[in-house]
Amino acid sequence: MGMKKISKILFICFLGIFNGFSQEDKAEEKEASAAQANNPLANMTAISFQNYYMSKLTNAPEGSYMNTTWVRFAKPLAAGKFLLRVSTPLSTVGMPDINGTLRTTSGLGDINAFMSYNFVSKPTTTMGIGPLLAAPTATDNALGSGKWQAGFAYVAFFAKSPVFQYGALVTWQTSFAGHDDRSKTSLGAIQPFYFWQLGKGTYLRGAPIWVFDFANDSYSVPIGIGAGQVVKVNKTMFNIYLEPQFSALTDGVQPQFQLLAGINLQFTGG
Numbered sequence: 001m002g003m004k005k006i007s008k009i010l011f012i013c014f015l016g017i018f019n020g021f022s023q024e025d026k027a028e029e030k031e032a033s034a035a036q037a038n039n040p041l042a043n044m045t046a047i048s049f050q051n052y053y054m055s056k057l058t059n060a061p062e063g064s065y066m067n068t069t070w071v072r073f074a075k076p077l078a079a080g081k082f083l084l085r086v087s088t089p090l091s092t093v094g095m096p097d098i099n100g101t102l103r104t105t106s107g108l109g110d111i112n113a114f115m116s117y118n119f120v121s122k123p124t125t126t127m128g129i130g131p132l133l134a135a136p137t138a139t140d141n142a143l144g145s146g147k148w149q150a151g152f153a154y155v156a157f158f159a160k161s162p163v164f165q166y167g168a169l170v171t172w173q174t175s176f177a178g179h180d181d182r183s184k185t186s187l188g189a190i191q192p193f194y195f196w197q198l199g200k201g202t203y204l205r206g207a208p209i210w211v212f213d214f215a216n217d218s219y220s221v222p223i224g225i226g227a228g229q230v231v232k233v234n235k236t237m238f239n240i241y242l243e244p245q246f247s248a249l250t251d252g253v254q255p256q257f258q259l260l261a262g263i264n265l266q267f268t269g270g
Contacts, residue, residue: 034201034230035165037239038193039157041118041126042266043080044237048072050262054255058247060095063102066255067092068109080121083128086113091143107139114153114171127156132171136178145185147178166194186214201230208245211254218252224260237266 036042054066068091075084089109096102112135116128132151138144151173159165169191175184193207208224226243243260250256 034197034203035159035162035195037230037237037264037266038165038195038203038205038228039126039159040074040085040155040167040169041083041116041121041128041157043076043121044266044268045076046072046074046264046266048074048262048264050260052255052258052260054258056256058250058252058254058256060253063094063096063100065094081118082130083116083118084113085116087111089143093142105140105142107143109138110134110144110149111137112149112173116153116155120156124160125156125158127154129154132173134173141182145175145178146182147175147185149173149175149185149187163197164195165197166192168192184215188212188214195228203228203230205241205243207243207260213252216252218254219249220247220252220254221249222247222255222258226260232268235268237264237268239264239266 048070050070050072052066052068052070054068057064057066068089071088071090073086076082077084088111090107091109092104092106094102094104112132114130114132116130118126118128120127130153132149132153134145134149136144136146136148138146151171154170155167157165157167170189172186172188174186189209189211191207191209194205196204198204205226205228206224208222210219210221212219222245224243224245226241228239228241231238231240240263241261245255245258245260247254247256
């Protein structure tokens with residue numbers, strides 16, 4: 001599948017997502033805290049730790065793997081009209097050398113942040129859009145782009161039902177400065193997410209990230225299904241989850257299988 005076809009699919013998906021979220025009725029339903037625990041635009045300070053273990057890579061030597069832990073901090077501003085999210089990756093890349101000996105590189109990746117203006121902010125529907133910036137903070141060439149990158153992020157969360165919630169995060173970024181010896185970047189991503197509440201804080205989930213590297217004509221489209229548990233302790237909402245993800249479409253060096261394990265903490269203040 002060529003990148004031109006992929007680009008058309010992305011455009012259609014984006015329009016579908018935007019139109020689907022815009023066609024909401026005026027009624028606002030009361031939601032359980034378990035539903036809001038997965039809202040990336042929730043009006044609460046939050047910190048999350050997500051680990052992606054990519055045990056098998058396509059178009060890479062046998063035994064190659066990657067492991068990335070994301071530390072994310074989210075802070076609502078101006079009574080929830082704006083949300084700042086900062087993401088810091090800590091990665092390990094393992095690749096066999098010409099003799100078959102596994103060599104690993106570990107360290108800090110490229111830190112990114114986006115500021116979302118929440119132009120829809122209701123108990124059942126939240127939508128936001130804003131600028132994105134990525135800094136070349138990687139401690140090794142294998143762990144980052146070596147470029148300053150800028151773009152946008154669009155995110156929506158739809159929770160009209162206390163049983164089923166869904167949404168998406170759409171981002172795009174491209175390089176505008178950095179090391180001259182590093183390649184230019186143009187990277188898009190769509191992260192659909194869907195949650196089915198089973199009761200008592202237990203839920204089924206999926207939040208795969210579809211990555212499209214336009215500069216290198218490569219992509220990865222995984223499908224995820226996992227489970228999670230939400231527990232409130234005093235003023236803190238704990239959300240723990242595990243999610244296997246299998247790639248349905250890939251081109252280039254991409255994860256064929258990855259396991260997501262994470263914990264989110266929301267500080268309710270009430």
